[in-house]
Every structure is written in C-alpha cells, then in structure tokens.
Amino acid sequence: MMTFDEQVHADVQRTLEEDVGTGDLTAALIPADRRAVAAIICRESAVICGRPWVDEVLRQIAPNARPRWFLDDGDRCEPGQKVVEIEGVARELLTAERTCLNWLQTLSAVATKTAHYVEAVEGTAARILDTRKTIPGLRAAEKYAVRCGGGMNHRMGLFDAILIKENHIAAMGGLAAAFNAALKVESLVSFIQVEVETLRQLEEALNAGVKMVLLDNMSLEEIKACVELAKGRCSLEISGGVTYENLRTYAETGVDRISVGALIKDVDAVDFSLRFQEKPVEQQRN
Known part of the structure; x- marks a missing residue:
C-alpha cells in the first residue's frame, strides 16, 4: 500500500x-x-x-x-x-x-x-460515514475529503475489513457460519461487520456474538425495533434510503453510525x- x-x-x-x-x-x-x-x-x-x-x-x-x-x-x-x-x-x-x-x-x-450531513446529526450519537461508492482511482482522496468535512471513513476497500453481506451469508450457508469464519482472521483486519435485513437476522447476529451490525434498507420502525433489541450489545449502522431530509430522523433512533454514499457520488x-x-x-x- x-x-x-x-x-x-x-x-x-x-x-x-x-x-x-x-x-x-x-x-x-x-x-x-x-x-x-x-x-x-x-x-x-x-x-x-x-x-x-x-x-x-x-x-x-x-x-x-x-x-x-x-x-x-x-x-x-x-x-x-x-x-x-x-x-x-x-x-x-x-x-x-x-x-x-x-x-x-x-x-x-x-x-x-x-459537513452539512455532520451538522444535521449534531447532538445525537450518530456519526456520518462514507462508503466504497467512489470515483474509480480517487478513493483515497475522496475519503480524505470526508474526514476534512468531519465525517468518518468506513473501510478503505475489500482488503482492510470484513463486511459480511447477504450473498456472503448465502454462500457460507448461514450468518453464524460466515461470522465464525471471519473470527479466524480477526487479528488481521480492522473490524468485522455483519449486514442484516430483518429483526430476526439481528437477533441471530447478536446470539453469534457480532459486535458491529449494518442494518440494510430498513424502515424507520424496523430500525427503532433493532435499537431496542440491541440495547448496546453491538454498534448499529444504517445504510440505504438515507437522504439529507430524513437524516436527522434516522439519527434520533439511537443508531451509532450512518453510512451515506451520496457524500461522494452525488456532489x-x-x-x-x-x-x-x-x-x-x-x-x-x-
């Protein structure tokens, strides 16, 4: 690197x-x-x-x-x-x-x-993160710009962290199996995160010991239910369906992180x- x-x-x-x-x-x-x-x-x-x-x-x-x-x-x-x-x-x-x-x-x-997105969630626990939706060849520069605006970087690429998504879960035969495989290389990566799409999947992730969960394209009510279920047992990040107009509402649910592709791809x-x-x-x- x-x-x-x-x-x-x-x-x-x-x-x-x-x-x-x-x-x-x-x-x-x-x-x-x-x-x-x-x-x-x-x-x-x-x-x-x-x-x-x-x-x-x-x-x-x-x-x-x-x-x-x-x-x-x-x-x-x-x-x-x-x-x-x-x-x-x-x-x-x-x-x-x-x-x-x-x-x-x-x-x-x-x-x-x-900076506009960071200001919109001020006073809540939520932090604003970027995604891998970057212009090819400009990722390091654009993620630097996110930091200058007060945001946080998610993983730089596929090489520095593990994000287990629905297709990984399907390929591995289940959430727990995929997460347990990731634990074997935990010391080599910056974090392990698991994406869930339902409250039931979140419960499965919590039972497996997952500490970072990404709530994918959930409704506001579903997110609130997930926050209630997690109760501090893991950090919760939301992604998908987030706009500047609804950002504050999502942040007030009590989630820890909100990842927004528009920070880079829609400027x-x-x-x-x-x-x-x-x-x-x-x-x-x-």
Whole structure:
C-alpha cells in the first residue's frame, strides 16, 4: 500500500498526464522569464479541501513557485475569499491552473457535503460515514475529503475489513457460519461487520456474538425495533434510503453510525477560479 504522500504524488502525476500531455501549447507562448502572482478564489461558501494535491501539482509543474495559503483543509470559506496566492513563473502557473482547480473543486465538494450531513446529526450519537461508492482511482482522496468535512471513513476497500453481506451469508450457508469464519482472521483486519435485513437476522447476529451490525434498507420502525433489541450489545449502522431530509430522523433512533454514499457520488463541484494579481499579499497562514 502507498503512503498518503505517495498516493497524492501518483494522483497528481496521473491527472497532469491527461491534461498536459507532451506540453502546454498555449502557455508556451508566454516568455519563459515572465513571473506572476496568481490567487485562487472560492466563489461560494464551502469547506476547503485539496491543499496537498495543489501543493503537489506545483511541485511537479512549478517547482520554484511559492504558495501562500490563507485557509487550510477543513476550514470554511465565504464567497469571494482568497484561498491561496502563488508566486512563480507565469507559464508554469497557467499550466498548473486547471489541475489545481479540479482537485479543489472536487474534494471541497465532498468535504462541504459531508459537513452539512455532520451538522444535521449534531447532538445525537450518530456519526456520518462514507462508503466504497467512489470515483474509480480517487478513493483515497475522496475519503480524505470526508474526514476534512468531519465525517468518518468506513473501510478503505475489500482488503482492510470484513463486511459480511447477504450473498456472503448465502454462500457460507448461514450468518453464524460466515461470522465464525471471519473470527479466524480477526487479528488481521480492522473490524468485522455483519449486514442484516430483518429483526430476526439481528437477533441471530447478536446470539453469534457480532459486535458491529449494518442494518440494510430498513424502515424507520424496523430500525427503532433493532435499537431496542440491541440495547448496546453491538454498534448499529444504517445504510440505504438515507437522504439529507430524513437524516436527522434516522439519527434520533439511537443508531451509532450512518453510512451515506451520496457524500461522494452525488456532489456539485465548488466554484473556484484562478486570477493573476498585480502583487503578492504579504500576510500568509503558516
């Protein structure tokens, strides 16, 4: 597995290859010694996310550029607020522009939506989690954005935790058999979770000693019954049918976790723009 820094480097390298290719033909028209100061401005209220990727774009395209960040990942910004100012070679800043903005607009969108969901359950015991419903190749970045928005990550992939779903149960010949098989490798994974679809299945899971249960696509009344049955014997997570409009109602049932695929797969890009400035601003965030 790659480290975080290695993942960011690979992400940026891949996105620059698709955008820059063999070279930026338009930026090459600008004299090589022309310097500039550019500011990235957020045009709407948002939670900022993407700084490591922007910094990496500059390292790869404009290694001598000097970014001055006024906001960090996880900070909130207002419309028209300057996020970062960059001094460097003009043609390099122009080449880096779109890739920097793409990372910021995408990851800030995830962070902002996550923050809205987290705020909606404030005061309850429920925590907001993401899912594996991510854009292929961007999972680590998008899950980082969820954390910046105040959410929690579910498993990163199929390799770090066990989630026993209905088809696993069917293939193994029963819930208890599948769970007992998972216990044999418990020390190698971050958690073992079992998905149930009925109150009867929850009772079976509790009797088997399951400590993490996912309630799949249950009605509000069914969830309340499951909370009453579990009574702290296991953590309960709900998934499926959750919207921003009904989120608070589900959270008030007493469940511990709510996983929401929409945090990542149903977002609107945050509006950023890059503009050349006359001179750099001296104040900066350390």
